[in-house]
Amino acid sequence: MAIATETLSDVCRAAKRASRVLATLDTQTKDAALEAIASALEERVPEILEANALDLEAGRASGLSEALVDRLALTPARVAAMASGVRAIAALPDPVGELLESFRRPNGLEIRKLRVPLGVIAVVYEARPNVTIDAAALCLKSGNAVVLRGSSSAAHSNSILGAVAAEAASGAGVPEGAIAVIQGRGREELRELATQTAQIDLIIPRGGEGLKAALLEHATVPVIYAASGNCHVYVDASADLEQARRIVLNAKVQRPGVCNAAETLLVHRDVAAVFLPDVAAALVGAGVELRGDELARELSRPVEIAPASAEDWDTEYLELTLAVAVVDSLEAAVEHIAEHGTGHSEAIVTRDQDAAQRFQLAVDAACVYVNASTRFTDGGEFGMGAEIGNSTQKLHARGPIGLRELCTYKYLIEGDGHVRS
Amino acid sequence: MAIATETLSDVCRAAKRASRVLATLDTQTKDAALEAIASALEERVPEILEANALDLEAGRASGLSEALVDRLALTPARVAAMASGVRAIAALPDPVGELLESFRRPNGLEIRKLRVPLGVIAVVYEARPNVTIDAAALCLKSGNAVVLRGSSSAAHSNSILGAVAAEAASGAGVPEGAIAVIQGRGREELRELATQTAQIDLIIPRGGEGLKAALLEHATVPVIYAASGNCHVYVDASADLEQARRIVLNAKVQRPGVCNAAETLLVHRDVAAVFLPDVAAALVGAGVELRGDELARELSRPVEIAPASAEDWDTEYLELTLAVAVVDSLEAAVEHIAEHGTGHSEAIVTRDQDAAQRFQLAVDAACVYVNASTRFTDGGEFGMGAEIGNSTQKLHARGPIGLRELCTYKYLIEGDGHVRS
Numbered sequence: 110m111a112i113a114t115e116t117l118s119d120v121c122r123a124a125k126r127a128s129r130v131l132a133t134l135d136t137q138t139k140d141a142a143l144e145a146i147a148s149a150l151e152e153r154v155p156e157i158l159e160a161n162a163l164d165l166e167a168g169r170a171s172g173l174s175e176a177l178v179d180r181l182a183l184t185p186a187r188v189a190a191m192a193s194g195v196r197a198i199a200a201l202p203d204p205v206g207e208l209l210e211s212f213r214r215p216n217g218l219e220i221r222k223l224r225v226p227l228g229v230i231a232v233v234y235e236a237r238p239n240v241t242i243d244a245a246a247l248c249l250k251s252g253n254a255v256v257l258r259g260s261s262s263a264a265h266s267n268s269i270l271g272a273v274a275a276e277a278a279s280g281a282g283v284p285e286g287a288i289a290v291i292q293g294r295g296r297e298e299l300r301e302l303a304t305q306t307a308q309i310d311l312i313i314p315r316g317g318e319g320l321k322a323a324l325l326e327h328a329t330v331p332v333i334y335a336a337s338g339n340c341h342v343y344v345d346a347s348a349d350l351e352q353a354r355r356i357v358l359n360a361k362v363q364r365p366g367v368c369n370a371a372e373t374l375l376v377h378r379d380v381a382a383v384f385l386p387d388v389a390a391a392l393v394g395a396g397v398e399l400r401g402d403e404l405a406r407e408l409s410r411p412v413e414i415a416p417a418s419a420e421d422w423d424t425e426y427l428e429l430t431l432a433v434a435v436v437d438s439l440e441a442a443v444e445h446i447a448e449h450g451t452g453h454s455e456a457i458v459t460r461d462q463d464a465a466q467r468f469q470l471a472v473d474a475a476c477v478y479v480n481a482s483t484r485f486t487d488g489g490e491f492g493m494g495a496e497i498g499n500s501t502q503k504l505h506a507r508g509p510i511g512l513r514e515l516c517t518y519k520y521l522i523e524g525d526g527h528v529r530s
Numbered sequence: 531m532a533i534a535t536e537t538l539s540d541v542c543r544a545a546k547r548a549s550r551v552l553a554t555l556d557t558q559t560k561d562a563a564l565e566a567i568a569s570a571l572e573e574r575v576p577e578i579l580e581a582n583a584l585d586l587e588a589g590r591a592s593g594l595s596e597a598l599v600d601r602l603a604l605t606p607a608r609v610a611a612m613a614s615g616v617r618a619i620a621a622l623p624d625p626v627g628e629l630l631e632s633f634r635r636p637n638g639l640e641i642r643k644l645r646v647p648l649g650v651i652a653v654v655y656e657a658r659p660n661v662t663i664d665a666a667a668l669c670l671k672s673g674n675a676v677v678l679r680g681s682s683s684a685a686h687s688n689s690i691l692g693a694v695a696a697e698a699a700s701g702a703g704v705p706e707g708a709i710a711v712i713q714g715r716g717r718e719e720l721r722e723l724a725t726q727t728a729q730i731d732l733i734i735p736r737g738g739e740g741l742k743a744a745l746l747e748h749a750t751v752p753v754i755y756a757a758s759g760n761c762h763v764y765v766d767a768s769a770d771l772e773q774a775r776r777i778v779l780n781a782k783v784q785r786p787g788v789c790n791a792a793e794t795l796l797v798h799r800d801v802a803a804v805f806l807p808d809v810a811a812a813l814v815g816a817g818v819e820l821r822g823d824e825l826a827r828e829l830s831r832p833v834e835i836a837p838a839s840a841e842d843w844d845t846e847y848l849e850l851t852l853a854v855a856v857v858d859s860l861e862a863a864v865e866h867i868a869e870h871g872t873g874h875s876e877a878i879v880t881r882d883q884d885a886a887q888r889f890q891l892a893v894d895a896a897c898v899y900v901n902a903s904t905r906f907t908d909g910g911e912f913g914m915g916a917e918i919g920n921s922t923q924k925l926h927a928r929g930p931i932g933l934r935e936l937c938t939y940k941y942l943i944e945g946d947g948h949v950r951s
Contacts, residue, residue, distance in 0.1 A: 129868065133891055214913060218902060227924050228894065310924055325750050331925045352947035359949035447550065469942045470554050473649065481639060481945025490950070491941070492635055503648050503731055503938035504752045505926040517924035520912070521890045524902025526773035528780035529911070 117301050121256060121308035123286030124229045128254040130284040132226045136203040139250055142281035143199035146246065147192040149277035153269075154188050160269035161238070168262055180237050181263055191242045191270075194495060198246040201494040204513040205252040219523040224516045226252030228310035231302055231330070232497070233258045235316035238266035244313075245274045245288045247497050251515040254287045256309065258302065264292050296323055303328035313510070315498055333506055335498030337425045338368035338453030340483045343442040343468070345459035346379040352480060353458040354388050359482040360456065362395045366427050368499060369454045369486040373422060373432040375442045376405070381435045385409040389433075397429045404435040422449045439464055443471045450474060452501045454483035475501060475508035538722050542677060542729035544707030545650045549675040551705040553647045557624040563702035564620035564667055568613040570698035571663065574690075575609050581690035582659070589683055601658050602684055612663045612691075615916060619667040622915040625933040626673040640944040645937045647673030649731035652723055652751070653918070654679045656737035659687035665734075666695045666709045668918050672936040675708045677730065679723065685713050717744055724749035731938075734931070736919055754927055756919030758846045759789035759874030761904045764863040764889070766880035767800040773901060774879040775809050780903040781877065783816045787848050789920060790875045790907040794843060794853040796863045797826070802856045806830040810854075818850045825856040843870045860885055864892045871895060873922045875904035896922060896929035 115123075150157070161183040168178050210222040230253045232244040241257055248255035259267035271290030279285055291298070303312060303324055312332045314320050324332050342360050344353045360371035376384055381404070389399055389412035400417040401409060414433065421432040422445070436442045439457075446455055456478035457468040465479040476486045488496025488509035496509040506514035536544075571578070582604040589599050631643040651674045653665040662678055669676035680688035692711030700706055712719070724733060724745055733753045735741050745753050763781050765774045781792035797805055802825070810820055810833035821838040822830060835854065842853040843866070857863045860878075867876055877899035878889040886900040897907045907929065909917025914932035921927045927935035 129892065129894070132894070212913065214911070218906060218911075220912060225894075329746050331923065333925075349947070355947055355949055363950055465944070471550065473550070473553070473646075474940065476941045476943060479942075479944045481943055481948035482950055484950040485639060485943060485945075485948065486941075490635070490639075491641060492633065502752065504754075507938055508941050517928055519895065520897045520907075520929050521900075522897060522902055522906060523886070523900045524906075526770070526776055527902035527906065528776055529784055529903055529905040 117291060117298060118305065118308070120286075120289045120291055121229065121302075121305045124254040124256050124289055125308045127284040127286035128226065128228045131249075131254055131287055132205070132228075132252050134252065134283070138282050139203065139252070140199045142249060142278045142283045143195050143246055145277040145281040146242070146274045147195040147199075149273045150188055150192040150195070150242065153273050154185055157188055157266070157269050157273065158183055158185070160265040163265040164263050173262065181266070183238060183266060187239065191239050194239075194243060195246045198250050198495055201250065201512060203250065204516050209518055216527065217525065218527055221521045222518050223521055224513070225519050227515060227517050229254045229256065229308055230515060231256040231258065231309050231312045233299065233302070233312060233314045233316065233320065235260045235320065238263045238270055240315060241267045241270040241290065242274060243495060244497060245271070247495060247512060247515060249278060249283065249287065251512045253515055255289070256302070257288070257290045258292075258299070259290070261292060268292070299323060300327045303330055303332075306330055313497055333498075333500050333510065334502055335368075335500055335510070337451055338370070338499070338501065339373070339423065339425045339449060339451045340369060340371050340454045340456075341373045341375055341442075341446050341450060342371045342456045342458065342483065343375040343436075343439070343446070344377060344380065344384060345439060345457055345461065345464050346377040347461040347464060348377075348380060348458040349460055350380060350384050350387070353384065354391060356456065356458055356480070356482050357388055358391055358395060360484055361392065361397055361431050362429065363482075363484055365429050368425075369483050370427070371431065371456075371483050372424065372426055373434065373449070375434050375436050375445060377439070377442070378404070378435050378437050381405070381408045385433070386412055389414065392431060395429075397431050399431055399433055401433040402435065405433040408435065409433070425451070439468060443468065446472055446474075452503075453499065454478065454486040456481065456483050475499070538712060538719060539726065539729070541707075541710045541712055542650065542723075542726045545675040545677050545710055546729045548705040548707035549647065549649045552670075552675055552708055553626070553649075553673050555673065555704070559703050560624070560671055560673070561620045563670060563699045563704045564616050566698040566702040567663070567667065567695045568616040568620075570694045571609055571613040571616070574694050575606055578609055578687070578690050578694065579604055579606070581686040584686040585684050594683065602687070604659060604687060608660065612660050615660075615664060616667045619671050619916050622671065622933060624671065625937050630939055637948060638946065639948055642942045643939050644942055645934065646940050648936060648938050650675045650677065650729055651936060652677040652679065652730050652733045654720065654723070654733060654735045654737065654741065656681045656741065659684045659691055661736060662688045662691040662711065663695060664916060665918060666692070668916060668933060668936060670699060670704065670708065672933045674936055676710070677723070678709070678711045679713075679720070680711070682713060689713070720744060721748045724751055724753075727751055734918055754919075754921050754931065755923055756789075756921055756931070758872055759791070759920070759922065760794070760844065760846045760870060760872045761790060761792045761875045761877075762794045762796055762863075762867050762871060763792045763877045763879065763904065764796040764857075764860070764867070765798060765801065765805060766860060766878055766882065766885050767798040768882040768885060769801060769879040770881055771801065771805050771808070774805065775812060777877065777879055777901070777903050778809055779812055779816060781905055782813065782818055782852050783850065784903075784905055786850050789846075790904050791848070792852065792877075792904050793846055794855065794870070796855050796857050796866060798860070798863070799825075799856050799858050802826070802829045806854070807833055810835065813852060816850075818852050820852055820854055822854040823856065826854040829856065830854070846872070860889060864889065867893055867895075874920065875899065875907040877902065877904050896920070
């Protein structure tokens with residue numbers, strides 16, 4: 110645990126030292142430490158709620174909205190959920206030490222490519238205090254030290270949760286410094302963290318565009334951005350329209366505030382006149398506000414749709430709003446997605462295998478769906494277990510960032526006095 | 531090919547458009563285009579040498595050293611070597627479309643993880659003109675568009691080589707804009723290139739620390755740094771000393787100017803008195819200047835060694851100089867490497883299997899050798915074929931950057947009307 114008198118660079122150096130030991134811990138030790146963390150969370154509920162109450166009080170005093178206060182609030186049930194999340198991570202396969210490749214060169218050199226931890230991961234988050242525990246558990250399981258920097262509004266909660274995790278882990282054989290919490294002391298400190306290239310191997314931000322912009326400007330440490338998702342559902346000429354309606358509704362309505370929810374519906378001209386009035390009525394019935402291009406508005410009648418502005422195609426609403434456009438072809442849909450998409454999750458609804466394949470090949474995104482809702486982009490839904498976010502970048506990790514994505518690899522080469530000629 | 535009147539952002543946008551088509555080309559088309567490039571190089575030797583002569587003339591006039599003039603110079607043999615390099619890349623397996631994983635979820639969703647091109651890769655280089663062709667061929671084979679930015683001293687050579695490649699590729703069905711050369715118009719332009727996040731998916735710099743610093747400061751596009759190699763050979767207490775001598779000499783002397791050459795020799799105290807006089811004599815005999823810590827100097831006698839300063843441990847000499855230290859244990863060697871190494875290539879010479887394993891696990895580097903020279907860190911030596919550099923970073927690509935490392939992946943998910951509940 111970071112103590113107030115330690116400097117940021119002390120904390121990072123201690124994490125680096127701890128990471129060398131962590132990288133060599135066996136699965137059993139790491140899993141036992143995770144179980145110790147889960148038990149400690151369950152045992153220390155009163156302390157945790159007490160610290161959380163201080164944050165809630167300060168939040169209410171400073172006029173935090175009720176929605177934000179609710180995100181911040183811990184309850185015995187929420188703490189229990191954290192503990193069971195930690196146990197679920199313990200139950201996942203250990204990614205460290207996995208042999209990715211192994212080959213023998215003609216000269217007799219034996220080369221193995223082995224998955225190893227990254228080292229020290231900094232997680233910068235603005236959200237719920239449970240991220241403290243989720244991130245600590247994922248990093249520990251993947252053999253990484255973690256430096257956690259939550260928001261100042263959750264300072265007491267994050268601090269006690271970090272202390273509970275660090276103390277339990279340390280009692281179970283995890284080196285001191287492996288789980289550290291630093292408090293959000295403003296952008297100056299974020300900049301310092303983001304330039305500790307000798308100590309920090311990766312920064313994962315979980316927050317809004319302001320946080321992303323600050324890191325883009327200042328970070329010299331590698332960053333994986335869990336960027337926004339401007340996701341599309343394209344209803345092809347040959348779509349099963351009943352299926353299409355179900356998928357569009359699910360992608361928009363089931364949980365509109367998340368990055369894998371749909372923000373734009375694209376409909377092939379050949380089915381627009383049949384499909385649009387039906388789906389528009391269903392969407393409006395579910396409380397969705399629609400904004401359409403001219404043709405979409407015309408073909409949706411009798412449902413009345415507001416006109417879409419140019420910005421609508423680039424907007425991640427994260428609420429019950431959906432942009433609607435009619436396109437002339439699959440290629441036009443692909444083009445629209447290339448221009449406006451963010452490379453997160455894109456879907457086609459079609460009964461035409463060839464169209465499905467063309468769409469999947471041509472669309473440049475982490476996840477490309479055929480006849481399924483974009484809402485499935487999620488580490489849990491992919492069977493990877495918990496995730497620390499979804500990456501829309503192409504380097505290193507694309508899509509759900511789970512345990513394996515928190516690792517790198519190294520080559521181990523064995524010779525018998527081999528020299529190069 | 532970029533024409534002088536095109537702006538940098540025109541070139542990048544054209545490359546992005548081309549990359550969408552490139553990503554869908556089959557192996558046969560790409561290999562035929564590579565063969566066309568190889569033939570065109572062979573056919574257009576006179577033009578290429580003529581352009582090169584202009585660069586050589588300007589270089590001599592501006593007082594370029596003979597070594598740099600030699601790096602710049604093209605000959606019929608060097609052009610032929612480029613052509614055969616392109617054919618070797620054509621002969622490599624196509625990384626694109628490789629199925630990395632495939633699984634079916636309990637709900638029936640079929641998920642495939644497929645290797646796909648990154649998109650547009652910018653290669654910024656200061657070195658020999660042959661990089662123009664190497665980089666173009668590697669990017670084409672991996673389905674990526676490439677924007678090539680060489681140094682102004684090689685402007686005419688890079689321009690004709692880029693034109694030869696682009697024209698030949700375009701005649702063989704590769705979209706226009708897939709291979710573009712821009713001229714080094716100074717740091718302002720580099721900054722513009724390094725911030726084209728909508729068009730460029732990756733920048734690979736091949737150059738000195740100045741280039742790296744400029745990119746670290748300005749780049750918002752992802753960069754893979756092929757950083758320097760401060761590589762160590764550690765001679766363990768149980769080493770076969772004859773093998774150790776051979777490996778140390780090879781790692782230092784065989785080609786001192788490259789990143790996988792050794793820069794520091796660490797010797798276990800138990801064998802230092804026997805090993806050092808012998809290896810020091812051999813190294814000095816091979817023209818190596820030695821700089822030792824106190825104990826190394828004492829134990830190397832009768833060979834006289836200059837004292838090492840604190841900076842020596844952090845210096846990548848890239849010439850016939852070697853720092854030498856005596857360490858008390860394998861752990862002390864690991865500690866020294868953790869403090870001074872750059873994570874490139876590190877070697878232990880030992881007959882003790884347990885020591886070998888401890889070293890390989892504990893040393894955090896791209897390539898960790900047992901009883902072999904560090905000089906083997908190379909795409910060709912690893913059987914990956916040509917490489918575009920060696921990465922010392924941990925994200926995405928570590929070690930040799932070959933065809934697969936120029937790719938990303940995407941998830942293709944097929945359902946039958948699946949929605950999330």
